[in-house]
Amino acid sequence: MPLAGTLVEGRYRLVRPLGHGASSVVYFAVGSDGLPYAVKLFPPHLAARAEREYFNASGLSHPRIGQVFQQVEVQGRPALILSFARGxxxxxxxxxxxxxxxxxxxxxxxxxxxxxxxxxxxxxxxxxxxxxxxxxxxxxxxxxxxxxxxxxxxxxxxxxxxxxxxxxxxxxxxxxxxxxxxxxxxxxxxxxxxxxxxxxxxxxxxxxxxxxxxxxxxxxxxxxxxxxxxxxxxxxxxxxxxxxxxxxxx
Incomplete structure (x- = not known):
């Protein structure tokens, strides 16, 4: 199901896919603050994996890593709000x-x-x-x-x-x-x-x-x-x- 245009948490608007991994798809998103974000979506059966990533990485903040901000749900799929990395x-x-x-x-x-x-x-x-x-x-x-x-x-x-x-x-x-x-x-x-x-x-x-x-x-x-x-x-x-x-x- 296409997700472009979906508003997440009333704040993050999905724009387009950035890439696909073995267990997830990452969308480029724009926040209500005007800043770019990445939204990583997992299939429902990998909810524990999304939760584990959030648990391990959400407390890490450094200019050289992609930060994990929030754990959310997008149309029934577990997802994470991430900082956007240019390049x-x-x-x-x-x-x-x-x-x-x-x-x-x-x-x-x-x-x-x-x-x-x-x-x-x-x-x-x-x-x-x-x-x-x-x-x-x-x-x-x-x-x-x-x-x-x-x-x-x-x-x-x-x-x-x-x-x-x-x-x-x-x-x-x-x-x-x-x-x-x-x-x-x-x-x-x-x-x-x-x-x-x-x-x-x-x-x-x-x-x-x-x-x-x-x-x-x-x-x-x-x-x-x-x-x-x-x-x-x-x-x-x-x-x-x-x-x-x-x-x-x-």
């Missing part, structure tokens, strides 16, 4: 590859902003658990926001049975094994994106890491180390190393 998903934004060859400074800013977002949510005891290009919205200058917290949860959360959480190509080895996840698991995803920026392709675990003369290679290797005990576990430290290795003043 395109990472892979669309950086069409020329490797991104660090063609747009080095904007791509480095994107990774810095990702690490800022991860440092903030990790400090609040939350792990994102799905760091991937579709969940990074990047503006023209490289400014980025981390969005989509529907897989997020407390660090080291356990479940009744092992759950393989995340998207396979960006999933840490421990996530693929269904182990509880912590900060280093999110940083693995950041490392995969940095590798993509360096080489224009995703790492192949079977082939081993590629080498280059780029000064960021050592940081990339620490972020995607297969042993979580030897991987960087601090987004703050990863950010510091990136700025030092790249000689940037951010």
């Amino acid at each position: 395109r998903v990472l892979f669309e934004r950086y069409a020329r590859r490797p991104a660090l060859t063609f747009e080095r400074k904007p791509f480095l800013l994107t990774i810095v902003h990702l690490l800022d977002a991860l440092a903030f949510i990790h400090a609040h005891g939350i792990v994102h658990r799905d760091v991937k290009p579709e969940n990074l919205i990047v503006d023209g200058d490289g400014s980025a926001k981390l969005v989509d917290f529907d897989l997020s949860g407390p660090a080291d959360e356990t479940f009744g049975t092992p759950l393989r959480i995340g998207t396979m190509a960006f999933q840490s080895p421990e996530a693929a094994r269904g182990e509880p996840l912590s900060a280093e698991s999110d940083l693995y995803g950041a490392g995969v994106l940095l590798y993509w920026g360096l080489h224009g392709e995703l790492p192949d675990p079977e082939a081993g890491p590629r080498a280059s003369d780029d000064p960021l290679e050592p940081l990339c290797a620490q972020l995607i180390h297969p042993d979580r005990r030897q991987r960087l576990a601090s987004a703050v430290e990863a950010r510091r190393m990136l700025l030092k290795l790249a000689s940037l003043p951010y």
